[in-house]
Amino acid sequence: MNVDVVPAIAELRERLSPRRRTGSIGFVPTMGALHEGHARLIDRARSECATVVVSIFVNPLQFDRPDDLANYPKTLDADLDLCRAHGVDMVFAPSAPELYPQPPLCTVRVERLADHLCGRYRPGHFAGVATVVLKLLAIVQPDRAYFGEKDAQQLAIVERLVADFNLPVEIVPVPTVRAADGLAISSRNQHLDARGRALAPALYRALQKADRQIAAGESNVASIVAAAAQEVPRADDVRLEYLEVVDPAELQPVRSVGGPVRVAGALWIGRTRLIDNILSTPPSKK
Amino acid sequence: MNVDVVPAIAELRERLSPRRRTGSIGFVPTMGALHEGHARLIDRARSECATVVVSIFVNPLQFDRPDDLANYPKTLDADLDLCRAHGVDMVFAPSAPELYPQPPLCTVRVERLADHLCGRYRPGHFAGVATVVLKLLAIVQPDRAYFGEKDAQQLAIVERLVADFNLPVEIVPVPTVRAADGLAISSRNQHLDARGRALAPALYRALQKADRQIAAGESNVASIVAAAAQEVPRADDVRLEYLEVVDPAELQPVRSVGGPVRVAGALWIGRTRLIDNILSTPPSKK
Numbered sequence: 001m002n003v004d005v006v007p008a009i010a011e012l013r014e015r016l017s018p019r020r021r022t023g024s025i026g027f028v029p030t031m032g033a034l035h036e037g038h039a040r041l042i043d044r045a046r047s048e049c050a051t052v053v054v055s056i057f058v059n060p061l062q063f064d065r066p067d068d069l070a071n072y073p074k075t076l077d078a079d080l081d082l083c084r085a086h087g088v089d090m091v092f093a094p095s096a097p098e099l100y101p102q103p104p105l106c107t108v109r110v111e112r113l114a115d116h117l118c119g120r121y122r123p124g125h126f127a128g129v130a131t132v133v134l135k136l137l138a139i140v141q142p143d144r145a146y147f148g149e150k151d152a153q154q155l156a157i158v159e160r161l162v163a164d165f166n167l168p169v170e171i172v173p174v175p176t177v178r179a180a181d182g183l184a185i186s187s188r189n190q191h192l193d194a195r196g197r198a199l200a201p202a203l204y205r206a207l208q209k210a211d212r213q214i215a216a217g218e219s220n221v222a223s224i225v226a227a228a229a230q231e232v233p234r235a236d237d238v239r240l241e242y243l244e245v246v247d248p249a250e251l252q253p254v255r256s257v258g259g260p261v262r263v264a265g266a267l268w269i270g271r272t273r274l275i276d277n278i279l280s281t282p283p284s285k286k
Numbered sequence: 287m288n289v290d291v292v293p294a295i296a297e298l299r300e301r302l303s304p305r306r307r308t309g310s311i312g313f314v315p316t317m318g319a320l321h322e323g324h325a326r327l328i329d330r331a332r333s334e335c336a337t338v339v340v341s342i343f344v345n346p347l348q349f350d351r352p353d354d355l356a357n358y359p360k361t362l363d364a365d366l367d368l369c370r371a372h373g374v375d376m377v378f379a380p381s382a383p384e385l386y387p388q389p390p391l392c393t394v395r396v397e398r399l400a401d402h403l404c405g406r407y408r409p410g411h412f413a414g415v416a417t418v419v420l421k422l423l424a425i426v427q428p429d430r431a432y433f434g435e436k437d438a439q440q441l442a443i444v445e446r447l448v449a450d451f452n453l454p455v456e457i458v459p460v461p462t463v464r465a466a467d468g469l470a471i472s473s474r475n476q477h478l479d480a481r482g483r484a485l486a487p488a489l490y491r492a493l494q495k496a497d498r499q500i501a502a503g504e505s506n507v508a509s510i511v512a513a514a515a516q517e518v519p520r521a522d523d524v525r526l527e528y529l530e531v532v533d534p535a536e537l538q539p540v541r542s543v544g545g546p547v548r549v550a551g552a553l554w555i556g557r558t559r560l561i562d563n564i565l566s567t568p569p570s571k572k
Contacts, residue, residue: 009452021307099452105536106416106443106450109395130392131451138452157392164392165417166295166385166424250391 003084005091009099009139012092016051016140019089023050027142027169029133032056033073033187034082037177041146042086044174053140054083055092057099061107062128073187092140099135107131110157113251117153117244117264118275129154130161137162137169145169150176150184152262152277156251176276178204184276191272199233203267203276206231206243210263211280219257219282221245232267241266241273248279257282289370291377295385295425298378302337302426305375309336313428313455315419318342319359319473320368323463327432328372330460339426340369341378343385347393348414359473378426385421393417396443399537403439403530403550404561415440416447423448423455431455436462436470438548438563442537462562464490470562477558485519489553489562492517492529496549497566505543505568507531518553527552527559534565543568 006012016025026049028041038054045052056079063069076093083091108130113119119126137145147155159171177185182204183197192200210228218224225243232240243265246253254261257280264277292298302311312335314327324340331338342365349355362379369377394416399405405412423431433441445457463471468490469483478486496514504510511529518526529551532539540547543566550563 013454102449104450105397105399106447107395107397109393109413111391111393113391127395135450135452138454141454161392163388164390164421166421168299168424168427 003080003088003091005080005093007092007094007098009094012053012090012139015090016053019051020141024143025049025051025053025140027136027140027145028052028054028088029136029145029147030054030056030079031058031072031187032079033075033190034079035185035187035189037148037150037185039082039086040177041148041174042083042088044172045144045146046087048172049142049144051089052087053090053092053142054088055094055136055140057092057094057132057136059099059128059132060096061100061104061131062125064122064125071191073190092136099132104131108134108161110161113153113157113160116246116251116253117242118266119153121241121266126153126157130157133158134161134165134167137167142169144172146172146174148176149173150186150276152264153251156249182208184274186274188272188274192269196269196272199235199238199269200267200274202232202238203265203274206240206265207263207276207278210243210245211278214257214261214263214280214282217283221253221255221257224257228263237268237270239268241268245280289366289374289377291366291379293378293380293384295380298339298376298425301376302339305337306427310429311335311337311339311426313422313426313431314338314340314374315422315431315433316340316342316365317344317358317473318365319361319476320365321471321473321475323434323436323471325368325372326463327434327460328369328374330458331430331432332373334458335428335430337375338373339376339378339428340374341380341422341426343378343380343418343422345385345414345418346382347386347390347417348411350408350411357477359476378422385418390417394420394447396447399439399443399446402532402537402539403528404552405439407527407552412439412443416443419444420447420451420453423453428455430458432458432460434462435459436472436562438550439537442535468494470560472560474558474560478555482555482558485521485524485555486553486560488518488524489551489560492526492551493549493562493564496529496531497564500543500547500549500566500568503569507539507541507543510543514549523554523556525554527554531566 026045114126181201183201206228248262260281266275312331400412467487469487492514534548546567552561
């Protein structure tokens with residue numbers, strides 16, 4: 001079994017054209033450093049589409065810190081092995097000049113949805129994400145595109161991007177994959193040393209604690225968050241960047257839980273930033 | 287000969303789908319009030335494409351003045367007659383709620399290209415244009431889309447939109463259609479009374495005067511513009527909003543003409559605003 005690596009937009013379009021006429025195209029956009037979470041996206045695409053395309057592109061437009069861009073893990077050979085093993089038909093791996101031959105003057109503006117959670121701490125990040133996703137969707141023209149629920153804010157923004165611009169694609173959300181101790185699988189986990197890895201599941205424990213309170217009928221967000229944050233260990237190199245409760249559609253903070261909410265957090269361990277979230281539902285009212 | 291009027295996105299897509307498989311689709315986006323200029327766009331599409339789609343939608347997002355939106359001419363029956371006479375296959379005429387079921391949170395941000403010419407006087411206008419063009423292109427998915435050169439700034443922005451977002455469509459520019467006295471054909475001309483109509487060709491005369499100077503080797507933009515502006519008659523209700531000389535690609539003002547330039551102006555006659563432009567080329571250097 002082989003996987004074709006295509007670096008050029010024109011060639012990708014040419015090779016997809018006959019496949020498009022005979023069956024559906026599934027698309028999994030990634031920044032490489034593929035892991036079990038990506039494999040789950042690919043498997044889902046594989047089960048639903050005649051052709052599966054994975055893109056590997058570390059998008060400079062969405063990095064707010066140059067060191068984060070420079071340090072982003074690059075593991076192309078292993079990525080291709082994973083794609084091969086999971087039956088991917090084509091890997092689109094463009095260079096930065098192929099995707100940005102000139103500085104873009106037209107980009108996506110994202111309002112409201114990027115004001116809180118990660119968006120508040122990463123200025124321009126989600127505009128960069130939305131812009132590259134729009135470009136990739138226009139290049140691949142898939143019938144379905146697959147995104148992980150771990151990046152809930154990204155997923156909500158991509159869903160709104162598709163709705164607002166009438167893009168002819170179905171966005172398929174895929175549940176977060178977790179390690180046995182609850183840690184969400186992420187490319188950034190590999191930056192953790194053994195101690196950091198042992199501390200990391202605290203983020204998910206905090207989310208679970210918030211979820212249990214909400215499920216038990218607690219509606220006061222300030223007290224939910226205060227109790228949940230106690231799950232985070234006190235240490236010089238551990239910092240909870242945010243822990244927020246927002247409405248799932250437009251990601252605006254709520255003060256009182258009156259329906260399903262997204263509970264999301266970002267945790268720094270040393271120089272590594274981890275994010276996670278869950279959808280939490282209060283008990284139905286009598 | 288008949289023309290199908292389709293108000294719903296889903297129905298349009300469904301009806302275009304079989305046509306897409308057998309031949310190319312040409313698209314002419316309009317705000318209605320169709321005239322000879324639109325007819326030229328349609329004829330060009332008709333000569334190049336198996337299916338021709340015209341959209342009629344007065345896009346609220348691109349109006350910076352509520353009275354301009356309220357007064358924009360609406361002539362649907364005559365528009366359909368023109369479409370029928372010119373062999374249009376389908377007219378997409380959505381309502382505002384069909385295209386904007388909710389206020390968009392993702393829109394197109396346009397940098398640089400909207401800083402001068404009309405963009406300077408119509409804040410948000412070109413972001414609104416770029417947003418609706420992106421939506422319409424995603425809905426119709428044409429092989430080619432046709433735009434008039436009369437709206438040169440709009441055309442340059444649409445070309446950049448397509449390049450920056452890798453949209454799979456060819457943008458075809460179509461030359462401006464003029465009355466015998468040089469006035470560019472425009473939907474707004476019908477707001478002019480007899481006296482206004484007699485004054486209106488002054489804008490094109492000013493552009494021609496600039497063009498003659500440039501062709502004769504004059505390179506100083508300040509003196510070109512000062513001489514050209516003298517073509518505009520002095521009257522209480524006549525006002526030259528701008529007359530600018532810009533580079534044709536990114537529409538930035540030039541001080542000295544050293545290659546092809548776009549000369550563009552906007553002229554108010556009473557409450558009617560007219561725009562026009564020409565591409566002007568200096569004599570080649572020995």
